[in-house]
Amino acid sequence: TYPAIGTEIINLITYSKEFIVVGHVSPDGDCLSSEISMKELLLKMGKTVHMANAGPFDRSEITSLRSDFLPHIDAELVSRKPVVIVVDCSSSDRLGTIADEITGLTTIIFDHHSSGEQFGDFRYIVPNSVSTTMIIMKLYQALGVEISKEIADHLFFGFATDTGFFRFINAHRGETLRMVADLVDIGVSPNMMSDKMTGGKSLGYVKYLGKLIDRSESHIGGKLMISSSYLSDSKEYITTDKPSDTLYSMLLSIKGVQVVLFFKEVSENVTEVGFRASHPSKVDVGALAESFGGGGHKKAAGVTVPKNIALVKEELLKAVKNLL
């Protein structure tokens, strides 16, 4: 699954002194765990390292990962010409405001998303990797840097959040499980990681989730489930957190469902859409999201569309109808 990491990348990391590690907007567990484990790797090699993320920090699974992420990269830092390492993201628009701030700096990408433009000077992209943290584990091994218990926790956490805790792993991916077994041998407790991933939520968030399930609708003869979140919800519920994997897995558990769409009214003319496809479904939601300007993976994707929620819903229902 993992090709050798190119010597240009290994040399650039080995011989550069200062780095900025960056991840995607609205970071998830894999993104922040990747940023932190990349920072620790570089620190162990004696480098100067900064971490940046444009936010918003709006996902419940990252509660345990709050750390010293710069919201911006200032001109003084840029003038020292640090090397930028982008993790869990391979298109510049997913970096938010940071994209502009790093233009002109040498950039290395470590990611498992296949969509996105040719961005970055050096790219190590493994679409078959279940998480970016598993790619970073390979980088630790390639550079001969020891993986401490704390790093192992981070590498496992990214694996856990991106696989829905061991669910989204395909056949013939024994290598992934053997890598995870090594992390458990270093001292990671999957039991504790599971609590970290699913715990820490507020009652208001769980009630919001209940409302979204209550509001869900079946379309296209039961093959599509949709749910929606409106601006007015914020008066009654805590809606600042993105709905977790729980909403999608509940709706995907309904017999015959192939695709789940979640629409969130961000403002009158901005709508966020989350996509999920069932395992047997032939629909590639990553490609579908890409056709609307977003991206992701075959089974999980997303996009933000600068249009009213009613209009976005209509367009997407039509597009999914054509695919099913």
Ligand code: 5GP
């Ligand atoms: P989530 O539903 O967890 O926000 O996103 C699922 C997957 O879709 C993420 O892993 C990410 O790859 C992708 N994704 C979500 N939102 C966007 C977006 O606005 N643009 C792109 N390119 N990908 C997205």
Ligand code: MN
């Ligand atoms: Mn991510």
Ligand code: MN
């Ligand atoms: Mn990821």
